[in-house]
Amino acid sequence: xxxxxxxxxxxxxxxxxxxxxxxxxxxxxxxxxxxxxxxxxxxxxxxxxxxxxxxxxxxxxxxxxxxxxxxxxxxxxxxxxxxxxxxxxxxxxxxxxxxxxxxxxxxxxxxxxxxxxxxxxxxxxxxxxxxxxxxxxxxxxxxxxxxxxxxxxxxxxxxxxxxxxxxxxxxxxxxxxxxxxxxxxxxxxxxxxxxxxxxxxxxxxxxxxxxxxxxxxxxxxxxxxxxxxxxxxxxxxxxxxxxxxxxxxxxxxxxxxxxxxxxxxxxxxxxxxxxxxxxxxxxxxxxxxxxxxxxxxxxxxxxxxxxxxxxxxxxxxxxxxxxxxxx
Amino acid sequence: xxxxxxxxxxxxxxxxxxxxxxxxxxxxxxxxxxxxxxxxxxxxxxxxxxxxxxxxxxxxxxxxxxxxxxxxxxxxxxxxxxxxxxxxxxxxxxxxxxxxxxxxxxxxxxxxxxxxxxxxxxxxxxxxxxxxxxxxxxxxxxxxxxxxxxxxxxxxxxxxxxxxxxxxxxxxxxxxxxxxxxxxxxxxxxxxxxxxxxxxxxxxxxxxxxxxxxxxxxxxxxxxxxxxxxxxxxxxxxxxxxxxxxxxxxxxxxxxxxxxxxxxxxxxxxxxxxxxxxxxxxxxxxxxxxxxxxxxxxxxxxxxxxxxxxxxxxxxxxxxxxxxxxx
Numbered sequence: 001x002x003x004x005x006x007x008x009x010x011x012x013x014x015x016x017x018x019x020x021x022x023x024x025x026x027x028x029x030x031x032x033x034x035x036x037x038x039x040x041x042x043x044x045x046x047x048x049x050x051x052x053x054x055x056x057x058x059x060x061x062x063x064x065x066x067x068x069x070x071x072x073x074x075x076x077x078x079x080x081x082x083x084x085x086x087x088x089x090x091x092x093x094x095x096x097x098x099x100x101x102x103x104x105x106x107x108x109x110x111x112x113x114x115x116x117x118x119x120x121x122x123x124x125x126x127x128x129x130x131x132x133x134x135x136x137x138x139x140x141x142x143x144x145x146x147x148x149x150x151x152x153x154x155x156x157x158x159x160x161x162x163x164x165x166x167x168x169x170x171x172x173x174x175x176x177x178x179x180x181x182x183x184x185x186x187x188x189x190x191x192x193x194x195x196x197x198x199x200x201x202x203x204x205x206x207x208x209x210x211x212x213x214x215x216x217x218x219x220x221x222x223x224x225x226x227x228x229x230x231x232x233x234x235x236x237x238x239x240x241x242x243x244x245x246x247x248x249x250x251x252x253x254x255x256x257x258x259x260x261x262x263x264x265x266x267x268x269x270x271x272x273x274x275x276x277x278x279x280x281x282x283x284x285x286x287x288x289x290x291x292x293x294x295x296x297x298x299x300x301x302x303x304x305x306x307x308x309x310x311x312x313x314x315x316x317x318x319x320x321x322x323x324x325x326x327x
Numbered sequence: 328x329x330x331x332x333x334x335x336x337x338x339x340x341x342x343x344x345x346x347x348x349x350x351x352x353x354x355x356x357x358x359x360x361x362x363x364x365x366x367x368x369x370x371x372x373x374x375x376x377x378x379x380x381x382x383x384x385x386x387x388x389x390x391x392x393x394x395x396x397x398x399x400x401x402x403x404x405x406x407x408x409x410x411x412x413x414x415x416x417x418x419x420x421x422x423x424x425x426x427x428x429x430x431x432x433x434x435x436x437x438x439x440x441x442x443x444x445x446x447x448x449x450x451x452x453x454x455x456x457x458x459x460x461x462x463x464x465x466x467x468x469x470x471x472x473x474x475x476x477x478x479x480x481x482x483x484x485x486x487x488x489x490x491x492x493x494x495x496x497x498x499x500x501x502x503x504x505x506x507x508x509x510x511x512x513x514x515x516x517x518x519x520x521x522x523x524x525x526x527x528x529x530x531x532x533x534x535x536x537x538x539x540x541x542x543x544x545x546x547x548x549x550x551x552x553x554x555x556x557x558x559x560x561x562x563x564x565x566x567x568x569x570x571x572x573x574x575x576x577x578x579x580x581x582x583x584x585x586x587x588x589x590x591x592x593x594x595x596x597x598x599x600x601x602x603x604x605x606x607x608x609x610x611x612x613x614x615x616x617x618x619x620x621x622x623x624x625x626x627x628x629x630x631x632x633x634x635x636x637x638x639x640x641x642x643x644x645x646x647x648x649x650x651x652x653x654x
Binding site for chain 1: 360
């Protein structure tokens with residue numbers, strides 16, 4: 001598989017990542033209205049680096065929709081000006097806070113009991129479990145405060161888009177989304193099941209678990225960007241279908257890296273899922289077939305984009321980038 | 328202190344509690360979109376009884392504002408018709424879910440390590456810590472999904488009110504509100520401080536901690552009802568000031584009951600705060616002076632209501648009811 005326009009994609013991702021990092025820090029709660037220990041704990045986890053995959057996807061989705069329709073107030077065309085980025089940046093950051101909260105809680109001893117994340121000790125190792133639970137809770141709640149507050153506008157159209165994003169993100173984070181997925185994952189781990197009887201996940205169960213645990217927020221990332229850029233139902237449907245394929249590819253690649261990568265490359269404990277007997281794509285299908293499955297997802301994602309007139313841009317490149325990590 | 332119209336207040340509270348209980352259950356996530364264990368855990372905690380103080384305050388606030396202004400679409404007058412209850416009920420339930428989530432997480436071993444709540448074993452005792460953390464996370468996220476979804480309306484005025492409620496509730500739940508308050512509380516408990524050095528709270532510190540931990544959500548309850556009923560800034564300000572006094576009275580009464588009550592009466596471990604060396608109002612001021620402080624709060628709350636033209640109704644009665652629990 002070739003990597004079209006790879007140089008420019010790298011530049012794009014770097015530019016967006018810098019913008020996202022700056023906004024993530026600027027919008028975090030500040031003293032003195034919040035106790036210092038909570039701020040420190042939030043900052044430790046939010047500003048620990050990370051690929052910023054979800055926020056960049058959110059921004060790219062907003063730019064793609066604005067570039068096609070010009071509905072965000074900017075003239076149609078590649079790039080679509082800074083306005084659409086301002087519209088989508090709060091959603092991008094709120095989603096990254098929610099992603100970070102989920103990592104903090106998933107790492108807790110009562111969950112995956114992980115001690116290494118993004119190359120550093122996990123939050124509860126440094127601040128204790130109580131503060132780690134609270135920092136996660138705080139990021140989840142603050143994400144919705146940010147979505148409701150920014151961008152500040154009394155324009156009924158923007159107010160409506162913001163409320164729609166609140167709903168999409170909350171449903172992705174909730175019991176039918178991330179929380180449900182983590183519960184299924186927990187039940188598949190023998191050490192956390194009360195009666196010692198883990199639920200064995202088959203291929204369908206594995207896809208459903210990941211669809212909730214990671215897929216739902218990836219879809220909400222793309223949908224939020226599209227909504228803030230003023231996508232109509234047709235474009236929104238296409239972006240959602242694209243993100244659904246992308247999310248599955250992302251997870252398959254993550255599983256492949258868990259087997260093939262090292263802890264240093266990944267910044268988290270490698271081989272842990274496989275070692276703990278958790279089901280993974282390579283375990284079910286083998287490495288080669290897993291790579292093919294991921295490539296198939298990307299092909300379907302690109303077909304959806306092409307049909308909606310969104311093909312050949314950053315969204316297509318992001319899909320290629322996701323699978324290129326396994327090379 | 329006399330209890331005006333006590334009979335009718337009891338009937339009002341009972342009627343609203345039944346409506347709240349029914350809505351709380353109806354709006355909880357259902358199978359098959361959510362794993363059964365998460366649903367069971369959420370139901371265990373949400374449907375465990377409870378006074379429903381916050382949702383009833385939210386509804387009473389909406390009724391008071393609608394009764395005075397008629398802005399919710401119903402004709403002005405006592406009661407203000409069922410319409411305003413439909414407008415405010417989602418906020419009432421979302422806030423009770425958030426209150427429940429906070430109890431679940433506060434009870435965890437890494438926090439207050441409580442095993443009894445509302446007369447039953449706490450959630451983590453029954454379902455394990457992992458599922459308890461997830462059920463709390465799920466209730467917090469689902470609360471915002473509910474606020475964004477219900478009441479269903481494309482009316483820009485209602486959409487704007489809903490987004491405003493999302494912001495008020497999220498800020499109350501977040502790092503400057505409940506999460507910050509619980510962090511301060513945790514730091515005042517010797518067993519949870521990493522270096523063994525608990526922060527000694529004085530009277531001001533105690534008031535700030537409670538203002539965040541319980542006061543913020545009580546204020547958001549009253550504000551949300553007022554916002555959904557279409558309150559203008561003047562009425563909203565009065566309702567918020569009332570709720571601020573009410574929240575402080577509520578906490579002082581809770582501390583008094585912790586000293587004076589029994590576990591059976593309270594449905595949770597009595598005397599625990601005092602025994603653990605946590606600062607309480609009776610410990611700082613004595614029982615009699617604490618009762619006077621609570622009564623002063625209620626007097627100020629009523630004065631605010633009177634000045635705003637909201638006096639003499641359910642909101643005044645609710646304030647009296649809060650202090651009457653200490654008799």
